[in-house]
Amino acid sequence: MEIINIAIDGPAGAGKSTIAKTIAKKLNIIYIDTGAMYRAFGLYCIRNNISSDSNEINNILDDIDISIYHVNGEQQVILNNENVNEFIRDEEVGKMASEISVNKNVRLKLVELQRKLATKESIVMDGRDIGTYVLPNATIKIYLNANVETRAIRRHKELQDKGIIKQLELVKEEIKQRDYRDMNRDFAPLTKAENAIEIDTSNLTINQVVDKIINYIQEFTEI
Numbered sequence: 001m002e003i004i005n006i007a008i009d010g011p012a013g014a015g016k017s018t019i020a021k022t023i024a025k026k027l028n029i030i031y032i033d034t035g036a037m038y039r040a041f042g043l044y045c046i047r048n049n050i051s052s053d054s055n056e057i058n059n060i061l062d063d064i065d066i067s068i069y070h071v072n073g074e075q076q077v078i079l080n081n082e083n084v085n086e087f088i089r090d091e092e093v094g095k096m097a098s099e100i101s102v103n104k105n106v107r108l109k110l111v112e113l114q115r116k117l118a119t120k121e122s123i124v125m126d127g128r129d130i131g132t133y134v135l136p137n138a139t140i141k142i143y144l145n146a147n148v149e150t151r152a153i154r155r156h157k158e159l160q161d162k163g164i165i166k167q168l169e170l171v172k173e174e175i176k177q178r179d180y181r182d183m184n185r186d187f188a189p190l191t192k193a194e195n196a197i198e199i200d201t202s203n204l205t206i207n208q209v210v211d212k213i214i215n216y217i218q219e220f221t222e223i
Ligand code: DC
Pocket: 012, 034, 035, 036, 038, 039, 094, 097, 098, 101, 126, 127, 128, 129, 130, 178, 182
């Protein structure tokens, strides 16, 4: 059967991972969360007191081995033989992931793994540069967006659900900073691929977005 690659990109809080995961389940294909790989890299740096300074990062590239596998459809990230899934969701790790992802060598290392995974079987992959750089020939490219207020409210609620109290304005400021860094780095920044369809999720439910994307996939593929 033909291998299908579905690339989903967009800024933090646009709904990428929830939507990509749901689509993968509906189509019975694998979901690959590339942000989790950058987060695992960031976690290594935090644990080992390594700053995002490029000289420091370039010196430790070979000390880091990141791989993934799936258990019941859930991606597990392995950092140097340790499953780090439960440690990579903190805000601090997300911020570090965004900082170290500016480094071209970090990106090349993780992109190599991502491209290999996409050749093996049909996948939905989400991130910041999937349609533009990692899989430029992806079968379907989606760019998910939402206004910054909506994304901040979503992130604020996620934090509240975890028992973390933070002012909405601060969450919004952090999202703006993350957007700026992810969109303005020199190498493979976050941007909509020319041939991606853009969906603004601000006023849509998860199911509405999923249905739109599934219809689009079915229109263009045999899946
Ligand atoms: O999607 P996320 O919040 O888990 O991603 C964390 C950071 O990792 C994000 O701010 C930028 C970086 N990232 C990237 O540069 N390229 C990707 N394909 C995925 C994530």
